[in-house]
Amino acid sequence: MSNWQRYRIAYFTIVIKEVLRFARIWVQTILPSAIMTSLYFLIFGALIGERIGEMDGYSYQSFIVPGLILMAVITNSYANTVSSFFQAKYQRHVEELIIAPVPNWIILGGYVTGGVARGLVVGAVVTGVTLYFANVGVKHPLLTILVVVLTSILFSLAGFINAVFAKSFDDISIIPTFVLTPLTYLGGVFYSISLLPAFWQKLSLANPVLYMINAFRYGILGVSDIRPETALLLIVGFILVLGSVALWLLHKGVGIKN
């Protein structure tokens, strides 16, 4: 058997293990996002949304659909790799992978695919919920899929790096709470930045999540505050940087080898 075949088997083993892990605890991994999205729709869509009126030519209820879906994808991709890899370190079963002839890029690829799988599953569930509240078609299906997959890869990588550095359970919730949540909420999930004063508009452009949400909104609704090409380049650039960092950390054995 060639090395490639062995590596392919190892890769799918990690992926299956990761998918089984979050599927087994679906009450913690999938349900919360579905409930949260339903609440957003109930409050912003049905109760407050009526009073807000249109945004970028869409009813408010429709306008927030892309942002809510992508927010769920971002949160869950990140949460999956950070908690799964940190647990593997904490319970030390990451050693099962280290002693086996598995190259680092396969380990990283396997965990990231697991994160993407959860991101997309939750994304699909949330989409199902939104269909119940708002009827929205997809303007550019290919772009939509590309953006959601790339964004999911990016945040799975970020979660993985967080797990590498984490030393305690606190360390895996600091970044999501103090960095990720503010960036997504301020990334235009609930509003178009054209509503903001000039200064805040400029500042918002420094937030990478804004680009992703807008590109995704462009894919679904055909409206965006920024050019989708810029967003794609930015996401790919981030993936390359974070991917290299993650591989380098694994190579150095940071947090996992003495």
Added chain:
Amino acid sequence: MSHAIRLEQLKKTYANGTEALKGIDLQVEQGDFFALLGPNGAGKSTAIGILSSLVRKTSGRVEVFGHDLDREPQEVKRHIGLVPQDFNFNQWEPVEEIIINQAGYYGIPRRQAYGKTKRVLKELDLWGKRRAQARSLSGGMKRRLMIARALVHEPPLMILDEPTAGVDIEIRRSMWAFMEEINRAGTTIILTTHYLEEAENLCRSIAIIDDGRIVENSSMQALLHRLHRQAFLLTLRQPIQTLPGDAPVRLRIQDEYTLEAVLEQEQTLNSLFGWLNAQGMEVLSMRNKQNRLEQFFLDRVRKKKAEAA
């Protein structure tokens, strides 16, 4: 290529400055049953950690079945099955999945992995527990789970770091039988243990490591032969109060029915029994006061402490 492992001047200094290994040279022949012994903190697990890629060496050379650890790390990994000292599986995963996954990491196709998993779980008497979460197993079962996991890719070298710690005597016996069996079938075994009797009975070669250095490395036979002193306990038919002073070996009354006899290397049991016969003392039974390897081990450590003092 007749060596399973070759270590040359292997050194490890941990980040906190602890010098765990101070330059170890060691060779283990293919097919050997090798005991790596030493007191707590000697550096056994560190050496094993380096062999299995869990610990980074500071300097020195490691070769496993002719493959250099620095140049061909994946080849080295393929040849080793590791049973670590501490539990390191996912406590929430079912037993069966732990083994199947490990097989997958070694590149064994899933369908084959099922078959191999079934085989090792049956061999280690865990088949009935295959669907149980690992955390629900008893301590002894967890040890066997780690042995099964290490075996699933059929490595030519098994490294077992205190596999029998905290395991009851019946299961320990079955583990011994099992290790002997796979060794007979050609697997090289490196075993660490604090039960010296276990090492004496199972292993053909031995290295004693103390404070990061190899202080003894020979065949078990040669080592036991070098024992300069052995102590025996004799059970007597009649009680005795005092001993005649002309005994050919050192004797001590432990209690009125038990004599302790200490034989130096050149002294024989024949002379002792000849003398006991002459005294009209009948011996009902006799046993070693300490297991022989234990005696050697303690002598070695005492000698070192005395030198240090």
